[in-house]
Amino acid sequence: xxxxxxxxxxxxxxxxxxxxxxxxxxxxxxxxxxxxxxxxxxxxxxxxxxxxxxxxxxxxxxxxxxxxxxxxxxxxxxxxxxxxxxxxxxxxxxxxxxxxxxxxxxxxxxxxxxxxxxxxxxxxxxxxxxxxxxxxxxxxxxxxxxxxxxxxxxxxxxxxxxxxxxxxxxxxxxxxxxxxxxxxxxxxxxxxxxxxxxxxxxxxxxxxxxxxxxxxxxxxxxxxxxxxxxxxxxxxxxxxxxxxxxxxxxxxxxxxxxxxxxxxxxxxxxx
Amino acid sequence: xxxxxxxxxxxxxxxxxxxxxxxxxxxxxxxxxxxxxxxxxxxxxxxxxxxxxxxxxxxxxxxxxxxxxxxxxxxxxxxxxxxxxxxxxxxxxxxxxxxxxxxxxxxxxxxxxxxxxxxxxxxxxxxxx
Amino acid sequence: xxxxxxxxxxxxxxxxxxxxxxxxxxxxxxxxxxxxxxxxxxxxxxxxxxxxxxxxxxxxxxxxxxxxxxxxxxxxxxxxxxxxxxxxxxxxxxxxxxxxxxxxxxxxxxxxxxxxxxxxxxxxxxxxxxxxxxxxxxxxxxxxxxxxxxxxxxxxxxxxxxxxxxxxxxxxxxxxxxxxxxxxxxxxxxxxxxxxxxxxxxxxxxxxxxxxxxxxxxxxxxxxxxxxxx
Numbered sequence: 072x073x074x075x076x077x078x079x080x081x082x083x084x085x086x087x088x089x090x091x092x093x094x095x096x097x098x099x100x101x102x103x104x105x106x107x108x109x110x111x112x113x114x115x116x117x118x119x120x121x122x123x124x125x126x127x128x129x130x131x132x133x134x135x136x137x138x139x140x141x142x143x144x145x146x147x148x149x150x151x152x153x154x155x156x157x158x159x160x161x162x163x164x165x166x167x168x169x170x171x172x173x174x175x176x177x178x179x180x181x182x183x184x185x186x187x188x189x190x191x192x193x194x195x196x197x198x199x200x201x202x203x204x205x206x207x208x209x210x211x212x213x214x215x216x217x218x219x220x221x222x223x224x225x226x227x228x229x230x231x232x233x234x235x236x237x238x239x240x241x242x243x244x245x246x247x248x249x250x251x252x253x254x255x256x257x258x259x260x261x262x263x264x265x266x267x268x269x270x271x272x273x274x275x276x277x278x279x280x281x282x283x284x285x286x287x288x289x290x291x292x293x294x295x296x297x298x299x300x301x302x303x304x305x306x307x308x309x310x311x312x313x314x315x316x317x318x319x320x321x322x323x324x325x326x327x328x329x330x331x332x333x334x335x336x337x338x339x340x341x342x
Numbered sequence: 343x344x345x346x347x348x349x350x351x352x353x354x355x356x357x358x359x360x361x362x363x364x365x366x367x368x369x370x371x372x373x374x375x376x377x378x379x380x381x382x383x384x385x386x387x388x389x390x391x392x393x394x395x396x397x398x399x400x401x402x403x404x405x406x407x408x409x410x411x412x413x414x415x416x417x418x419x420x421x422x423x424x425x426x427x428x429x430x431x432x433x434x435x436x437x438x439x440x441x442x443x444x445x446x447x448x449x450x451x452x453x454x455x456x457x458x459x460x461x462x463x464x465x466x467x468x469x470x471x
Numbered sequence: 472x473x474x475x476x477x478x479x480x481x482x483x484x485x486x487x488x489x490x491x492x493x494x495x496x497x498x499x500x501x502x503x504x505x506x507x508x509x510x511x512x513x514x515x516x517x518x519x520x521x522x523x524x525x526x527x528x529x530x531x532x533x534x535x536x537x538x539x540x541x542x543x544x545x546x547x548x549x550x551x552x553x554x555x556x557x558x559x560x561x562x563x564x565x566x567x568x569x570x571x572x573x574x575x576x577x578x579x580x581x582x583x584x585x586x587x588x589x590x591x592x593x594x595x596x597x598x599x600x601x602x603x604x605x606x607x608x609x610x611x612x613x614x615x616x617x618x619x620x621x622x623x624x625x626x627x628x629x630x631x632x633x634x635x636x637x638x639x640x641x642x643x644x645x646x647x648x649x650x651x652x653x654x655x656x657x658x659x660x661x662x663x664x665x666x667x668x669x670x671x672x673x674x675x676x677x678x679x680x681x682x683x684x685x686x687x688x689x690x691x692x693x694x695x696x697x698x699x700x701x
Binding site (some may be wrong): 396 | 661685
């Protein structure tokens with residue numbers, strides 16, 4: 072059943088995404104093409120204007136691609152689970168958790184594909200389609216040139232934490248959204264309003280929680296670099312803080328996801 | 343075919359019984375004819391199949407219908423049963439006629455006289471067998 | 472026993488939608504759930520379909536508590552459009568076929584043809600009436616044990632109304648029951664076995680149509696107007 076839910080969740084929006092990706096790809100190609108043409112026809116006012124136009128369009132699309140993906144996935148959840156379509160979704164012979172898991176998996180698919188399309192388009196526009204691989208190669212070289220093994224392992228840990236955080240960020244975002252929608256659903260008249268309120272409240276609560284938790288961290292074993300004056304605690308603090316934040320985020324998001332599932336399973340209150 | 347027409351005050355199964363009896367009496371159903379299934383009859387009459395079933399069971403009890411387990415429901419082969427049904431229905435109509443005439447102030451004899459006169463005056467215009 | 476409700480209560484804040492409702496409904500019946508707007512009909516149906524959980528009391532369908540097992544055997548038609556509007560009719564049929572093992576695409580396409588509905592058309596571009604017909608067709612193309620129809624004939628023209636009732640009748644099986652909630656009683660009275668009157672969240676009557684006509688000498692519609700006179 073989970074597979075079928077995923078299939079239909081994908082079918083719901085694939086056209087929208089295809090249009091978005093195709094448009095971004097097209098604009099990138101047009102941008103590069105215009106640049107190439109400019110090399111042969113110099114000082115053409117018209118071409119300058121067209122290039123700027125495509126350039127602006129391109130920047131807008133690249134920047135907004137993530138916002139758009141967030142918008143599409145959140146809207147789909149709201150319509151399919153909270154609004155009228157919820158009458159169908161919640162009477163299907165499936166478990167509530169399957170509905171939520173399907174939605175998260177599908178949002179992941181869209182986020183990852185958006186990242187891939189974004190990176191590719193960036194590469195095309197810059198004229199270096201494989202820029203990402205070059206960048207990774209450069210970074211690996213840089214890593215091998217770090218003398219101190221302590222600093223090296225600290226840097227690797229930092230990179231790992233950052234990558235994991237980025238990879239998990241759709242999960243963090245979606246679990247927060249689902250929980251807020253679940254709370255909003257409890258109200259009889261202001262479902263969306265309550266959900267938005269919950270989102271802000273949740274953010275505030277989490278910031279407070281994070282500050283408190285970090286306050287308890289023990290930084291006594293931090294490594295102070297002595298290569299620059301004044302000495303700055305670098306990797307130790309950053310790593311410890313970020314690792315703590317990561318673990319906290321995972322725990323909170325998992326908790327929110329489970330809470331959302333419970334609310335939808337036991338306290339469903341469709342309009 | 344006698345059209346299905348239900349009023350809103352008598353139980354429907356009773357109206358179905360009357361309808362089928364009438365259909366038999368006028369000859370739309372003949373002795374030994376096979377009836378449609380309960381579902382089909384219910385769909386035709388646009389009534390609940392349980393209601394139709396109730397009516398048919400009652401008619402079976404009264405001997406107008408019989409069931410052969412594998413082949414379905416049939417009108418009785420007994421021509422006398424049908425004949426007495428016709429008489430019974432006719433009697434009901436006559437009774438109703440006399441009652442109404444009585445309310446209008448006519449005695450049974452006067453009613454018979456009026457009827458005779460009416461028939462001779464309008465004979466050819468009425469549909470008849 | 473197909474449906475068993477025991478002391479069902481449902482409150483929305485301070486408002487009581489269902490008050491101590493206890494009911495038993497057998498298989499093989501067509502039942503009318505009758506009451507004015509706001510009487511609790513929709514709330515009861517939503518609880519049986521799994522969309523709402525009662526505040527207290529319980530409900531069983533075929534002896535099972537409301538959940539994924541009952542959703543497999545209950546076919547629910549809500550009062551609103553609940554199909555995904557981006558789908559075409561064909562996709563909606565495929566969707567139902569995917570999730571419900573008791574669904575028959577053949578039956579659905581047959582009915583769609585009979586009502587002249589183009590399977591390639593998108594739900595979004597259809598008129599409301601046509602969309603409602605599509606929903607009804609999908610719901611009735613399942614061989615469920617319980618059909619819950621919430622106001623199926625309300626916004627529909629008389630010809631379609633007849634078609635809907637005919638469909639309900641021809642779908643009849645001794646292994647299933649149909650619960651129709653409506654306030655248009657005279658239109659459906661002749662297809663009902665039993666009726667349940669519900670007023671201010673309580674069940675005030677549960678009887679067969681024939682019994683009502685025999686005992687009260689009037690139609691259910693007439694009795695309803697008396698009982699619920701304003």
